[in-house]
Amino acid sequence: MHCPKCNSNNIVKNGRTHYGTQRFKCQKCGRQFVESPTRQPINHSKRELIDKLLLERLSLAAIACVVGVSLRWLQYYVNQKYYQTPKHVEVTQKNLVR
DSSP states (O other): OOOTTTOOSOEEEEEEOTTSOEEEEETTTOOEEESSOSOOOOOHHHHHHHHHHHHTTOOHHHHHHHHTOOHHHHHHHHHHHHHHSOSOOOOOOOOOOO
């Protein structure tokens, strides 16, 4: 077994998860992980669908249910989008022709 972050073989057992799965820790970089994670990363197409549903102003619970992601992950994703949004937007006045 090797670390998914740094690929080191210097791994030790580090307790168990809430679900009873063995947790491991890399001695080199400190990353904690489980050997066979059951969850897969959220792919790009699901993220695009989430962005579109957010623009339609659906509730987070509805989006999580439709897309099949956890509400906790969705809240984290929305918070990351918020922090990436510029706080000051430059608006220029357009001359109106009458």
